Amino acid sequence: xxxxxxxxxxxxxxxxxxxxxxxxxxxxxxxxxxxxxxxxxxxxxxxxxxxxxxxxxxxxxxxxxxxxxxxxxxxxxxxxxxxxxxxxxxxxxxxxxxxxxxxxxxxxxxxx
Amino acid sequence: xxxxxxxxxxxxxxxxxxxxxxxxxxxxxxxxxxxxxxxxxxxxxxxxxxxxxxxxxxxxxxxxxxxxxxxxxxxxxxxxxxxxxxxxxxxxxxxxxxxxxxxxxxxxxxxxxxxxxxxxxxxxxxxxxxxxxxxxxxxxxxxxxxxxxxxxxxxxxxxxxxxxxxxxxxxxxxxxxxxxxxxxxxxxxxxxxxxxxxxxxxxxxxxxxxxxxxxxxxxxxxxxxxxxxxxxxxxxxxxxxxxxxxxxxxxxxxxxxxxxxxxxxxxxxxxxxxxxxxxxxxxxxxxxxxxxxxxxxxxxxxxxxxxxxxxxxxxxxxxxxxxxxxxxxxxxxxxxxxxxxxxxxxxxxxxxxxxxxxxxxxxxxxxxxxxxxxxxxxxxxxxxxxxxxxxxx
Numbered sequence: 010x011x012x013x014x015x016x017x018x019x020x021x022x023x024x025x026x027x028x029x030x031x032x033x034x035x036x037x038x039x040x041x042x043x044x045x046x047x048x049x050x051x052x053x054x055x056x057x058x059x060x061x062x063x064x065x066x067x068x069x070x071x072x073x074x075x076x077x078x079x080x081x082x083x084x085x086x087x088x089x090x091x092x093x094x095x096x097x098x099x100x101x102x103x104x105x106x107x108x109x110x111x112x113x114x115x116x117x118x119x120x121x
Numbered sequence: 122x123x124x125x126x127x128x129x130x131x132x133x134x135x136x137x138x139x140x141x142x143x144x145x146x147x148x149x150x151x152x153x154x155x156x157x158x159x160x161x162x163x164x165x166x167x168x169x170x171x172x173x174x175x176x177x178x179x180x181x182x183x184x185x186x187x188x189x190x191x192x193x194x195x196x197x198x199x200x201x202x203x204x205x206x207x208x209x210x211x212x213x214x215x216x217x218x219x220x221x222x223x224x225x226x227x228x229x230x231x232x233x234x235x236x237x238x239x240x241x242x243x244x245x246x247x248x249x250x251x252x253x254x255x256x257x258x259x260x261x262x263x264x265x266x267x268x269x270x271x272x273x274x275x276x277x278x279x280x281x282x283x284x285x286x287x288x289x290x291x292x293x294x295x296x297x298x299x300x301x302x303x304x305x306x307x308x309x310x311x312x313x314x315x316x317x318x319x320x321x322x323x324x325x326x327x328x329x330x331x332x333x334x335x336x337x338x339x340x341x342x343x344x345x346x347x348x349x350x351x352x353x354x355x356x357x358x359x360x361x362x363x364x365x366x367x368x369x370x371x372x373x374x375x376x377x378x379x380x381x382x383x384x385x386x387x388x389x390x391x392x393x394x395x396x397x398x399x400x401x402x403x404x405x406x407x408x409x410x411x412x413x414x415x416x417x418x419x420x421x422x423x424x425x426x427x428x429x430x431x432x433x434x435x436x437x438x439x440x441x442x443x444x445x446x447x448x449x450x451x452x453x454x455x456x457x458x459x460x461x462x463x464x465x466x467x468x469x470x471x472x473x474x475x476x477x478x479x480x481x482x483x484x485x486x487x488x489x490x491x492x493x494x495x496x497x498x499x500x501x502x503x504x505x506x507x508x509x510x511x512x513x514x
Contacts, residue, residue, distance in 0.1 A: 019341035024281050024349065025220035026342045027319045028329035 043095030060099035068093040123301040130261040130293035135160030137268040144195030147175040147186035151205035153290040154228035180205040184212035191221035194317030203230035217252025222275030230290040239478020240290040242443040262300040264288040289392040376415040383412025474509040
C-alpha cells in the first residue's frame with residue numbers, strides 16, 4: 010500500500026479533524042464499500058458512454074478510439090475499482106443491458 | 122497602574138471583553154448573564170471595540186456563529202447561563218472537537234424545571250464532558266483575571282481548546298464589589314495577537330472543516346483532543362505564573378486556604394468559598410485545624426496535585442452545588458478519584474447545597490464543620506451523601 014493511503018497515528022493529525030489539502034476526495038478509496046461489482050464486457054459495448062455520465066465516482070476510464078465509420082470518439086477503457094463503490098447505476102442505465110438480449114455490464118457478488 | 126473600581130461581576134466580564142476586543146461576539150441574552158452582553162453592545166455602539174456583534178435568535182445559533190467565526194480565523198467570545206447553555210449543548214461539543222478556542226463566560230444558574238433564575242452549578246457541570254477548559258471563580262476579580270488568561274491558554278498552539286469561565290449567578294454577577302481593572306494596553310500586551318489556525322478564509326491554503334470522520338479516524342481525533350487537555354494543565358500553570366508576575370495576583374490550579382496543617386478540609390467551588398474562609402478564620406482563632414481547597418480549574422482536572430494537597434488531612438467534606446441524579450455530585454466524584462491512589466486516605470463524604478439559589482449562611486457553614494468534627498471524633502462517616510438546608514432532612 011502506498012504511504013499516502015496509510016492510516017495515520019493520532020499524533021500526525023492536525024487538530025480538529027480539519028482537512029488541509031484541497032481535492033483529496035481523490036485519495037479516498039470508495040472501492041472498499043463495494044459488495045457488488047460491475048463487470049464490463051468489452052465485446053458487447055457500443056461505447057455510448059451512458060455509464061460514464063451516470064457514474065457518481067467517475068470510475069469509468071476512457072481512451073481515444075474510432076467509430077466503425079472511422080470518426081474519432083472516446084471509448085470506455087475500464088472500470089477503476091479503487092473508486093467504484095458498487096452502486097449499480099451503470100448496470101441499470103446501460104442501454105444494451107436494458108434491451109435484455111446481451112449484457113455489457115454484469116453485476117456480480119464481490120468475492121470475499 | 123490598575124484602576125480600583127466598584128463593579129458587578131457581569132460588568133467586570135464586559136470590561137474583560139472590551140479589553141480583549143474580540144473579532145466577533147455572537148450572543149443571545151439570558152438571566153443572569155444578560156448585562157455582560159448589554160454592556161458589551163454599548164461598547165460596540167460607542168466604537169470602543171472593533172467587534173462584529175451578531176444578535177442571533179437562540180443560544181444554539183450563538184455558539185454556531187461563534188464556531189463559524191472562529192473557523193474563519195477570528196477571536197470569538199460569548200456569554201450565557203443555565204438553559205441557554207443547555208441549548209448550546211450540541212455546539213459546545215463541536216466547538217471543542219473542532220478545537221476552536223472560543224471564549225465564554227458562564228454565569229452559573231440552575232437549570233429548569235422548575236424554572237429558577239438563581240445560582241447553582243447544574244448548567245456548567247452538565248457541560249463538563251463537552252471538552253471545554255473550565256475555570257471557576259470566587260468573585261468578580263477572579264472571574265475577570267481568569268478571562269484575561271483564557272485567550273492565552275485556549276489559543277496556545279499546544280492547546281487550541283475553548284475556554285469557559287464560570288462565576289455564580291446573582292451572588293457575583295449582580296453584586297458590586299471593588300476590584301482591580303488592569304490597563305487596556307497592559308492587558309492587550311499580555312494577551313497578544315490572535316493567530317488563526319487553518320482559517321477557512323485563507324484561500325491560498327484551502328481547507329475543509331467538519332468533514333465526516335468514521336471508525337477509521339474518529340477515535341484518533343478524540344485521542345488528540347484528550348492530549349490537548351493534558352497539555353493545557355501545564356500551559357495554564359505557565360500562563361497563571363506569567364499573569365502573577367505581570368499583574369501581581371497569583372493563581373494556582375486550585376486555591377489552598379489554611380490547608381497545610383488542616384485536619385478537616387472542605388472542598389468547594391465558587392462564591393461559597395468566601396463564606397467558608399470567613400468561618401475558617403473564626404474556627405482557627407479557636408484553635409480548630411480547618412481548611413479549604415477551592416477549585417479553580419475543573420477541566421482538565423488536576424488529580425495528582427489535589428491528591429498531594431489533601432495529603433495529611435483526616436476528613437474531607439466535598440460540597441457540590443449541583444446534582445448528578447443517581448450519582449454522587451460531580452466534584453465529589455473527581456475528589457474521590459483523586460484520592461484513590463493516596464497512601465493515607467482521609468474520611469470522605471459529599472454534601473449537596475445551594476441548589477436554585479438556596480442561601481448558605483455562615484451558621485450553615487459552621488454546621489458543616491461541626492458535622493465533620495463529629496465524624497472525625499467517631500472515626501466514621503454516618504451519611505456519605507446528603508443535602509444541606511433542605512426541609513424534611
